[in-house]
Amino acid sequence: MEALEELAARAASGDKAAFADIYGVLMDSVYKYLFWNLGSTDDAEDLTEEVFLRCIVNIASYNPKRGAFRSWTFRIAHNILMDHHRRNKRRGDEPLKDELHNGSAGTAERVEKKERARALHKALDRLNAVQRQVITMKYFAEMNNAETAVALGKSEGAINAIQHRALHRLGNILEERGWVS
Amino acid sequence: MGLVKGFRKSNHEDLETAAETFVRSVDTPSPSSRLRDYGMQRIMARAEDSANREQLLKTRIYRNPSLTHRIVLVGMMIPLLFILLTSSAYAFSSGAQPGSTLYGTKLFFERTRESLTLSAENDIKLEIAYSDRRISELEKMSDPGNNQGLDRWLHEYLLNIDKAYTLLDRVPAEDAEWLSQLLLVTFDNQAAIMNEIRNLQAAPVKQIDEAYGACSRGRDQMRQRHGGNPMGGSQQGSGQGSGSGSEKSGGDINGGGQMNQGDGEGHMPQGSNQGPGAETNDGMNGHMQNKSGGY
Numbered sequence: 001m002e003a004l005e006e007l008a009a010r011a012a013s014g015d016k017a018a019f020a021d022i023y024g025v026l027m028d029s030v031y032k033y034l035f036w037n038l039g040s041t042d043d044a045e046d047l048t049e050e051v052f053l054r055c056i057v058n059i060a061s062y063n064p065k066r067g068a069f070r071s072w073t074f075r076i077a078h079n080i081l082m083d084h085h086r087r088n089k090r091r092g093d094e095p096l097k098d099e100l101h102n103g104s105a106g107t108a109e110r111v112e113k114k115e116r117a118r119a120l121h122k123a124l125d126r127l128n129a130v131q132r133q134v135i136t137m138k139y140f141a142e143m144n145n146a147e148t149a150v151a152l153g154k155s156e157g158a159i160n161a162i163q164h165r166a167l168h169r170l171g172n173i174l175e176e177r178g179w180v181s
Numbered sequence: 182m183g184l185v186k187g188f189r190k191s192n193h194e195d196l197e198t199a200a201e202t203f204v205r206s207v208d209t210p211s212p213s214s215r216l217r218d219y220g221m222q223r224i225m226a227r228a229e230d231s232a233n234r235e236q237l238l239k240t241r242i243y244r245n246p247s248l249t250h251r252i253v254l255v256g257m258m259i260p261l262l263f264i265l266l267t268s269s270a271y272a273f274s275s276g277a278q279p280g281s282t283l284y285g286t287k288l289f290f291e292r293t294r295e296s297l298t299l300s301a302e303n304d305i306k307l308e309i310a311y312s313d314r315r316i317s318e319l320e321k322m323s324d325p326g327n328n329q330g331l332d333r334w335l336h337e338y339l340l341n342i343d344k345a346y347t348l349l350d351r352v353p354a355e356d357a358e359w360l361s362q363l364l365l366v367t368f369d370n371q372a373a374i375m376n377e378i379r380n381l382q383a384a385p386v387k388q389i390d391e392a393y394g395a396c397s398r399g400r401d402q403m404r405q406r407h408g409g410n411p412m413g414g415s416q417q418g419s420g421q422g423s424g425s426g427s428e429k430s431g432g433d434i435n436g437g438g439q440m441n442q443g444d445g446e447g448h449m450p451q452g453s454n455q456g457p458g459a460e461t462n463d464g465m466n467g468h469m470q471n472k473s474g475g476y
Contacts, residue, residue: 171196
């Protein structure tokens with residue numbers, strides 16, 4: 001597989017297959033990032049589609065010198081997420097509950113996974129917006145500090161510090177709820 | 182709860198590590214096939230739509246202007262329209278004659294200009310100009326038998342000269358001096374022209390006679406201002422100055438001479454002794470009373 005930047009250059013010149021490759025590589029990460037910020041698979045899927053639509057429409061404006069293509073894509077995802085929050089004024093944790101309850105008839109292992117997901121979602125809800133962005137980008141979108149820094153418009157050092165504070169806070173919240181001890 | 186809680190904390194770092202381990206242990210629900218299998222097709226289709234829409238917007242000839250643009254546009258149009266309408270009305274009405282529908286508009290502009298004039302001196306000059314304009318109007322409608330609008334014409338003429346007298350008292354003495362001389366010359370000329378017009382008429386026209394009378398009285402008042410003698414101007418004018426105006430009315434001299442007897446103001450004996458100009462000046466008054474047919 002070629003590097004994302006090379007695929008982006010081909011996609012910018014009209015190569016649909018190159019963009020399909022980009023989609024294959026980044027779709028899952030973008031979706032996870034959005035899911036853990038929205039708490040709803042439907043919303044996450046809708047916004048993932050929006051992210052890639054905006055990517056293909058604006059791909060000609062991508063400049064590799066200004067950062068990795070992954071960072072550029074997540075910057076778009078971040079902006080779309082902020083727009084969505086502004087529109088809705090609140091995060092939708094209700095859909096997550098619905099999704100958890102929908103599958104409640106499964107095995108004990110599935111129930112436990114959903115309980116963990118729900119606990120994490122609630123814990124993430126108690127972080128501030130930037131801490132939540134950093135945690136979801138680093139652990140669900142699997143981005144390194146440099147990519148996260150570019151995507152969020154901060155320095156790497158700041159991302160590192162935010163990450164530590166966020167993890168510490170998450171640890172305390174999870175400890176309060178008995179998930180870590 | 183029966184859940185696995187296998188994360189232990191020994192210190193600050195352990196708490197972070199435990200949180201990190203917990204986060205990594207959580208599974209994210211998978212996206213549906215809508216996104217996984219058909220997402221790419223949907224995105225490409227929407228991208229094409231978006232490109233077409235953008236192209237359409239670029240080629241669109243007319244875009245609805247914003248509210249601000251509309252307000253600015255209307256704000257600019259109103260004064261422009263006002264200026265256009267006003268100047269058109271002024272242009273069309275400037276040649277209007279008494280009796281025509283635009284004559285009122287012409288007078289409206291005259292009065293507007295008067296009201297915008299701040300000094301009494303300029304007001305007097307304006308009234309003189311307007312009274313001359315009335316005389317021009319009279320000349321244009323002097324076809325025999327065409328008396329349409331003469332009442333209104335007379336009203337406006339009397340108004341113009343009356344205002345001129347009244348305003349003369351409001352200007353400083355040194356300005357009043359030369360302005361009264363200007364009025365005297367104006368009245369001389371106007372009287373001469375009116376006399377000529379009267380000569381063209383088949384029968385006496387009372388509006389012209391009345392205007393002439395007012396003009397003559399005004400002229401006398403101006404003369405009195407200069408020397409206390411109503412004929413003073415004529416006495417000088419017989420040799421120079423206002424004498425030129427008097428000469429124009431030579432056609433009335435004889436008739437006027439006869440009328441002078443009935444003038445009742447005692448001016449004509451002097452005027453008639455001094456020359457034809459003086460006879461002409463007061464001749465009209467006499468004519469008006471005696472209807473001697475001296476046109």
